[in-house]
Amino acid sequence: MWNLLQIELFKISKRPRTYIAFAAIFAIVAIFQFAFKADGQSYMDLVLQSVKDSFELDKSKAINGYFMCYIILNTLLIQVPILVALIAADSISGEANMGTLRLLISKPISRTQLILVKFAAATIFTIFLLLWMAITALFMSLLVFGADDMLIFRVKGEESQIMQITKDDIMWRYFAAFGYATVALTVIAALSLFLSIFAENSIGPIIATVCIVIVCTIISNISVPIIDKNVKPFLFTSYLVGWKGFFYIATNAEGVPIKGSLENWPAIRKSLFILIGHILVIVWASIAVFNRKDILS
């Protein structure tokens, strides 16, 4: 199994398209950092426009490395599924397209093993992608913008909130958030892998994955009670942004944040379980479908 995984990772590492994802992340992060370095004030003015008459804030301190990473992740984590799909959706379909799938299947490896190895490789790719994001979006931002307390602007139900987390209480939240994001993106990897079983080139499954993510995300963001109650809990995309839960700090009765706390850990834990459940079901389905599939490519 380890031998197969090494082979799989070797193949991924030799493909030019693997590095597209890393380059894309770097480019997006760098553009963000440049834009905020040049004109972060406008962004702050925008988010704070309704209270700008009541409060004064040192905006240059508010736009710090921690805040930047949050802003970047907020945007980037919507696009990263595409990058994960780029590799994961190629898992089986790419081999079918190249004609190597029939050779793989005629080797003394079970199809179950092959799916598990492909899934493991896609997961490792996802982890590397997130590590790269951590390096660029978090550590590079800290280098460029420095560290300070972090402001979280959030809409909770009917009301908007501004939460402040002190700078010594942030790093562990990012580790947890990146961990959570890994699980969330692994669902995408599993989904792409599943779809790639049915196709003979990777374009179809990439587009299908992206479409599913976009459609579900749109539905997840429609605020209609009937959808909120009956549809959203069943969409995995509702849980993709759960990493933010690690930045929702609990407050005491006076509204003062409690250091080291989470507002709703049970909700995050539940989301994690739901995502892991998705992964298990999708990988199981992939194995079941792939084992019954006639390889005609």
Next chain:
Amino acid sequence: MKISNYMKTSNSLFFSIGLILLSMSSQAQDATALLKKVKATMDKVNDYEADGRMKTNVTFLKVPEAEVKIYFKKPNKLKIKNEKGISFVPKGAVSINLSSILNGNDYTVIDAGVDKIAGVNVRVIKLLPLDDNADVVLSTLYIDAVNNIIKKAKTTTRLNGSYQLEMTYGKYVGYALPDKIIFTFNTKDYKLPKGVTFDFDDGSESKKTATPGNKSGMAEIVFDTYLINKGVVDANF
């Protein structure tokens, strides 16, 4: 208090009107004198640098207690800084600098009698700006006439709602510098522009607040130390 004054003098209308006018004018002079004394106490401070802690209590703002430095320089420069982190500083907090209210003579002074704050007798004095276009419509000061210090100040503005300062004094009472200020102010409700975030909806219901629109907020500053008249560089403002 004011009403009871009127009641006492209601026996004879003419007499009482005369008395009221007389008492108002003498009291007004009295009040102006008191204000002068207060101002004199405050004038002892040319500048200060203080260490303190600021607690903010606004419904939409979940911020920790901040260690702050407060810089003041005559006539009306004031800055609250959080050097260890970031802080939302209520804009009206500049009026912690009361001398800005007392500066100049372009207001009418009305003596509004006496009251009690935390068991201490205080004189209530209202200031009406003469300029019809001034933002401040009315300021009410509650003055401890023994120490010549302002214990409480309420200010009503045309555009920025009303705010209130409550001060507790300790060892810096001689300089009219409080140990603690509670600043109550009006703020608009915070509304995040649409489309800025995709939030994680954890399924918990948020409790709806009763009054949308304007909210009252509170900031409490506890002063630990003052460095008085040691000079503060302008770069701090």
Next chain:
Amino acid sequence: MSSVISVSNLSKKYGNIQAINDLSFTVNKGDVYGFLGQNGAGKSTTIRMLLTLIAPTTGEIHIFDKKLSTHRSEILNNIGAVIEKPDLYKYLNAYDNLSIFARMSGLKVSRQLLMNQLQMVGLADRAKDKVKTFSQGMKQRLGIAVALVHNPELIILDEPTNGLDPQGIADIRNLIMRLSKEMGKTVLISSHLLSEIEVIANRMIIIHKGRKIIEGNVAELLDPSHTVIDIDAVDNEGAKAALGTSRWATYLQPGKSLQLMMNKELVPQLISELVAMNIQLLSVNSSHSLEKYFLSLTTNSAHVEPFTN
């Protein structure tokens, strides 16, 4: 002689289409077994079933006397295959491709082993070149290197000469000969050309529309006594009458055309006697009856009569 492949009553249905219909055959140890059929006859489907790419609808496959469905890994470990086009990872070089598939067969690979293998197919000097720069023939050779690297007992080659130039075809033939004669491997080779099977296979099967037409030794099936002679003369009726009264009458085939079936050795005598009988000849063609039959499958695929000698 023990059997290496034993297929019994194999069928495969895709929806309503019967791709393979009750197919049985046996490949013995050391055979070069020709798997002959027109395009679409079911050769590839059968080969894919032997390699577990496709699951049979009914029937059983035994390889090395073990049931394929239950001893899959064990069996596949001992098979090397090139299925249709020899497709490999285009973005990897020849060496890496070979290395990957060798390791997948559970082999402990050494540089020496891989280079030897590349040497054998004449690609040692191209080891570090990406496969996307290779010609069809080079890919084919690399594909064979991949199929052979783990030293399997059974080698399955699906149309290995497709798309090759004459030199390439000759190279493949020589290689198969060597594998069989020198190394004692069992080889199953599919083709749609009888002429190709004829020269390298010792046993063969012809399938058509998923059914077996005939299976046997190539020498017996292509027995020269079953050579068909087609004669075209200026006066075919006259020639037929003349032959009907000669000693060749027994070889004369019924039907309109002038056709005889006999041992190929007799053809020169026949021609000289026809000339002696003053029959003016336009052409004399000899071909094997099986070849003729096989060709008829292509031209007349709607109706297939069973092959009879």
